[in-house]
Amino acid sequence: MSINADIVAIIKESETIAVVGxxxxxxxxxxxxxxxxxSNGYKIIPVNPFADEILGEKAVANLGKIDQGVDIIQIFRPSxxxxxxxxxxxxxxPKLIWLQLGIKNEEAKKIAEEHNIPxxxxxxxxxxxxxxxxxxxNIRISEL
Incomplete structure (x- = not known):
């Protein structure tokens, strides 16, 4: 199953991704x-309360500490x-909320949908x- 054209457009237009976890x-x-x-041009905002810096970027403890616009919020935390x-x-x-491979939660989906966020x-x-x-x-083929 492929992602829809609206999601593809958001990925193409986005500049900043907050990565929770x-x-x-x-x-x-x-x-x-x-x-x-x-490495493909996105500004990354690492969200991790146990790190000061990740990938050369200042880490924030939680989403509430972000003081700029975010296009995509990507989540690497347990479902x-x-x-x-x-x-x-x-x-x-954000324009999009993304739960990484293996992470699923219908309640989280409902919250996003109630706010009209893909x-x-x-x-x-x-x-x-x-x-x-x-x-x-720069891609690691083992990840594909």
Whole structure:
């Protein structure tokens, strides 16, 4: 199943992605995916209360600490945590909320939909990006 044209347009037009659960550990998808997105021109805002900096960007403890516009909020947290995160995310009025591959929650989806924010779950943003734009030289094939 492919993502719809509206979601593709948002990905193409977006500049800033807040990554909730971004990791300092290079072997984790929560590091590799934002690293890939950063290498493809997106500004990454890492959201991690246990890090000062990730991928050369100042990390913030939570979404409430973000003081700028955000186009996409990507979430790398356990499914059961996502309703609370999405409830905070909608306050930033992003164009899209994205739950990474393996993360699903219908309650979180309902919260986003109630605020008319497009919502994707259980999909890899890096994989979808490569389908839209083609493979980048920086991509780790093991992730595809």
């Amino acid at each position: 971004a990791s300092r550990h290079k072997e984790k998808a929560a590091h590799e995916v934002p690293e890939y997105l950063q 059961e945590e996502t309703p609370k995160i999405v409830a905070e995310a909608v306050k930033l009025k 919502f994707v779950m259980d999909r890899c943003l890096m994989m979808e990006h490569t389908k839209i734009f083609g493979r980048d030289k």
